[in-house]
Amino acid sequence: MADVWQSAMDHAVAVARKAGEIVRGALKDERTVMTKSCAVDLVTQTDQKVEQLIIQSAKEKFPTHRFIGEESVAAGESCILSDDPTWIIDPIDGTTNFVHAFPFVAVSIGFSINKQVEFGVVYSCLEDKMFTARRGKGAFCNGEALQVSEQADIHQAIVATEFGSSRDPAAMDHIFRSLRNILCLPVHGVRGAGTAAINMCLVASGCVEAYYEIGIHVWDVAAGSLIVSEAGGVLMDVEGGDMDLMSRRIVAANNTTIAERIVKEIVSFTLQRDDAPLQS
Numbered sequence: 435m436a437d438v439w440q441s442a443m444d445h446a447v448a449v450a451r452k453a454g455e456i457v458r459g460a461l462k463d464e465r466t467v468m469t470k471s472c473a474v475d476l477v478t479q480t481d482q483k484v485e486q487l488i489i490q491s492a493k494e495k496f497p498t499h500r501f502i503g504e505e506s507v508a509a510g511e512s513c514i515l516s517d518d519p520t521w522i523i524d525p526i527d528g529t530t531n532f533v534h535a536f537p538f539v540a541v542s543i544g545f546s547i548n549k550q551v552e553f554g555v556v557y558s559c560l561e562d563k564m565f566t567a568r569r570g571k572g573a574f575c576n577g578e579a580l581q582v583s584e585q586a587d588i589h590q591a592i593v594a595t596e597f598g599s600s601r602d603p604a605a606m607d608h609i610f611r612s613l614r615n616i617l618c619l620p621v622h623g624v625r626g627a628g629t630a631a632i633n634m635c636l637v638a639s640g641c642v643e644a645y646y647e648i649g650i651h652v653w654d655v656a657a658g659s660l661i662v663s664e665a666g667g668v669l670m671d672v673e674g675g676d677m678d679l680m681s682r683r684i685v686a687a688n689n690t691t692i693a694e695r696i697v698k699e700i701v702s703f704t705l706q707r708d709d710a711p712l713q714s
């Protein structure tokens with residue numbers, strides 16, 4: 435049988451590369467910065483332009499597909515994951531990095547069918563690394579197969595996380611308590627690239643053992659989640675159990691031992707789900 439989703443994946447790779455060129459070009463110009471939910475939740479015209487490019491080009495080729503895009507949702511579109519083929523787009527993951535020219539910025543495109551990610555594309559545009567994964571077919575970086583680290587001892591691990599873009603004092607409290615717990619296990623180190631998608635690609639590449647965060651959105655992690663699992667890693671909720679793409683929480687690790695050990699140390703909290711009904 436013909437591989438019906440391959441042409442969508444090929445298109446995602448091509449448009450992510452084009453988007454990356456736009457991002458690299460925009461770094462040469464002054465960037466106009468706007469804010470969304472709070473003073474540190476940044477967006478630029480490049481985020482919006484890149485999202486439009488990805489959605490328009492995919493809509494032309496695949497008119498029946500659905501789209502969830504970070505900047506479209508910010509503009510009031512709904513964020514419901516249905517069983518239909520759906521493109522889940524973060525046009526610039528790492529907008530704060532982009533604004534400051536901190537060199538980790540990604541274009542992230544996940545594609546789901548029946549609420550399951552079928553392929554994921556993360557283009558780390560400043561490193562020129564194209565991460566791809568297809569369900570059941572492995573994960574790759576610039577065509578080379580990826581494999582997670584074999585480390586099972588948390589004391590020998592590097593763990594990635596982020597502070598996110600909320601400064602809600604109660605949430606910060608939980609975040610710092612989790613961070614302290616994990617640092618003091620001790621682990622070898624804690625790192626953060628400033629982009630959820632690249633952190634997940636680092637797990638898939640075997641450079642860090644795990645990444646966790648509470649506060650991410652579906653567009654930050656849809657593509658990366660498949661890249662991690664196809665590289666042999668595992669996904670979990672921060673309280674253990676299955677990861678839920680719309681729950682805004684994730685643990686992505688090289689194996690279950692490391693994931694469960696991290697879960698024990700996370701002081702969890704809940705946020706409004708991505709698919710919560712829009713408030714009028």
Ligand SMILES: O=P([O-])([O-])O[C@@H]1[C@H](O)[C@H](O)[C@@H](O)[C@H](O)[C@H]1O
Nearest residue numbers: 527528529596598628629630650
């Ligand atoms: O806003 P954006 O740059 O696309 O995405 C953000 C980045 O991935 C950041 O590392 C993470 O901490 C936030 O939770 C995300 O929202």
Ligand SMILES: [Mg+2]
Nearest residue numbers: 524527528654
């Ligand atoms: Mg993002």
Ligand SMILES: [Mg+2]
Nearest residue numbers: 504524526527
């Ligand atoms: Mg973004």
